[in-house]
Amino acid sequence: EFQYYPMGDYVKCMLERNQNETEYLDQVEAEYNAYVRQNYLWVPEDLEWLQAECDRQKMPKDPQANDMKRAITFVTSYLVKNQTYNLKVPKLPKNEDFVRYFLEESKEGYSAHFASAAVVMFRMLHVPARYVTGYAAPENIFTQNADGSYTALLQSDNSHAWAEIYVPRTGWVPVETTPGNIGVLQNIYGVSPEEVEQQQKEDANQEKETFLVPEEPTEEEIEK
Numbered sequence: 696e697f698q699y700y701p702m703g704d705y706v707k708c709m710l711e712r713n714q715n716e717t718e719y720l721d722q723v724e725a726e727y728n729a730y731v732r733q734n735y736l737w738v739p740e741d742l743e744w745l746q747a748e749c750d751r752q753k754m755p756k757d758p759q760a761n762d763m764k765r766a767i768t769f770v771t772s773y774l775v776k777n778q779t780y781n782l783k784v785p786k787l788p789k790n791e792d793f794v795r796y797f798l799e800e801s802k803e804g805y806s807a808h809f810a811s812a813a814v815v816m817f818r819m820l821h822v823p824a825r826y827v828t829g830y831a832a833p834e835n836i837f838t839q840n841a842d843g844s845y846t847a848l849l850q851s852d853n854s855h856a857w858a859e860i861y862v863p864r865t866g867w868v869p870v871e872t873t874p875g876n877i878g879v880l881q882n883i884y885g886v887s888p889e890e891v892e893q894q895q896k897e898d899a900n901q902e903k904e905t906f907l908v909p910e911e912p913t914e915e916e917i918e919k
Contacts, residue, residue: 702869709865724864731861732757735823738815742795748773749819756821760862763822767860770816771872778812779803780874806873810856813872823861827869831855 712720738746752769754762781803787796794815797808810826817824830853837845859867 706865706868728861728863731823735825735861736818736821738818739792739794741792742798742815742819745798745816746819749816752820754820754822758820758822760865763860763862763868766817766820766822767870769820770813770870773816774809774812774872775874777802778809780805780809784808806856809873810858813858813870817858817860817870824870825859825867826856827859828854828856 749769752765754766758766778797779802782805784801784804787793791800793808794811797804798812807828814824814826830849832847832849832853836849836853837847839845855873858870858872860870862868
């Protein structure tokens, strides 16, 4: 049996708790935050181009709760724009890095690929992140029992992977980056699909500006 507690209610509860000064809890939070930042920010060295993309977002070195929405929107929109969801991807070639191959070569994968890439990107944005596996139970597999409770039969095709980010004074918060499941972003974080789409447009415009080739100077300009 699993007790269900909506993530939105959890975040609200933690935010309300933070409004009350609690010296002991603040001390524990500070110590754990330091531990998290020491152990959940490592990134591979062979993804310099991706690091450059993340650096353009100008995230602070120690992002706070109000920075998380921008980080989530950027990571989600980037993956949805550049990668394709596919359950039947070929086997990873020998000696290839899982994340690098997904981002640069195949550009297609399932939840494990999207979650792994998301963790790396969040860390590049200075947001502590970790990779998590478990099950995703959609609403349509639940049946109501006579006593008012609900039962869901989880099978292998319900297995799922996602990223979790550490939000200061709130804790580890799941982030869904796999296409088809992004609707949960609006319920949990207030990130709407329209905002994801807008972020994609802004990224595209920024790419055009970055790679714009300057025009050749005229003869008059050269003489001047």
